[in-house]
Amino acid sequence: MILMMLPPSSVLQNTRKLFLSEQLGRTQITEFARKNAANALSLANLVMGLSSILCSLNRHHQCACWLLIVGFLLDLADGAVARQLNACSPLGAKLDDYADFTSFGLATGLLLHADGILDGLLVIVYVLAVFTRLCFFSSGIPFMYRGLPCPYASSILACTSLLTGGHLVVLRTVAVIMILFMVDQGFYPHDKVLESQLWKKIVFAIGVLMMFCSPSILACMYYLIWSISYILFPGFLWSCKEDL
Incomplete structure (x- = not known):
């Protein structure tokens, strides 16, 4: 009723403003999503770590291991x-480190x-x-880490726990080696x-599929072989050709 009482030029201007405001809102949402997509993944990793801690405290050790593999x-x-997405930021780097440590x-x-x-001391030393490793990972050489990245050590420990039924002697031996x-x-x-040769992307994709579609023992073996x-x-298989 109000629009019908306004002159045609005013109606057109109001419609244009409404369209531009909606377009601006969509642009802002898209930009926010672009900048925070990686942060959302890091936050999800943090949630997996916290959930794994709760599972371990409640003696649901298998669930704790699978959450770490995720x-x-x-x-x-x-x-x-x-x-x-060209969305690297200091905040994202800190969030990634916090998630990794957790x-x-x-x-x-x-x-x-x-x-x-003694068991508690081993846990403290591992942490x-x-x-x-997270504080001093820079090697001064582009695209190289110094020290084994902790996600691979975690993957090996989680898979070892699942495959051995949490055998403490084996677990602690592997933990010392990872340290x-x-x-x-x-x-x-x-x-x-996900940024290198096609076969590496296939390795990752198969890992995701095996997480949800294969028997647990096969998935564990797959992740264990991948990490080992x-x-x-490291150089023969996992260096990016464009980085060499």
């Missing part, structure tokens, strides 16, 4: 999404079942190794699974 996939994806440090340490003083790899300051390539291959053949 976090492993999310961590591989968030950096690729940030670079693809999932691959605290939550993974709880898989070791700290039931005594400190992850902390050190040595993380603090030895050896060079490891920035794998860029990164340790044994």
Whole structure:
């Protein structure tokens, strides 16, 4: 009724303003989504880590392990999404570090079942190794890490726990080996699974499919072989050709 009482020129102007405001709103939403897509993945990784901690505290150890493996996939994806969308930021880097420390440090340490003083000491040393790895990962060489990236150590521990039924001796032995790899300051390539050769993208895609569509033992073996291959053949398999 009000629009009918206005002159045609006023109606046209109001319609144009409404259209422009809606268009501006969509643009702002799209830009917000672009800038925060990678942050959402890092936040999801953080949630996986916190959920894994709760599962470990309530003795749901298998669920805790699978949540860490999901976090492993999310961590591989968030950096690729940030670079693809040109949305890298200091906030995103900090959020990624907090998520990594929670999932691959605290939550993974709880898989070791700290039931005594020595066991608790091992958990503390493992968490400190992850902390050190996150603080001093830069090697000074482009596209190279110094020390084994903690997501791979976490993946190996989670898969070992699932495959051995949480056998403590085996778990703690593997944990000690992972600590040595993380603090030895050896060079490891920035794998860029989703930004490199096609076969690496296929490895990632198969990992996602196996998470939801295959028997748990096969999925565990797949992630274990994937993570160990990164340790044994870092340069031969996992260096990006364009980075060499």
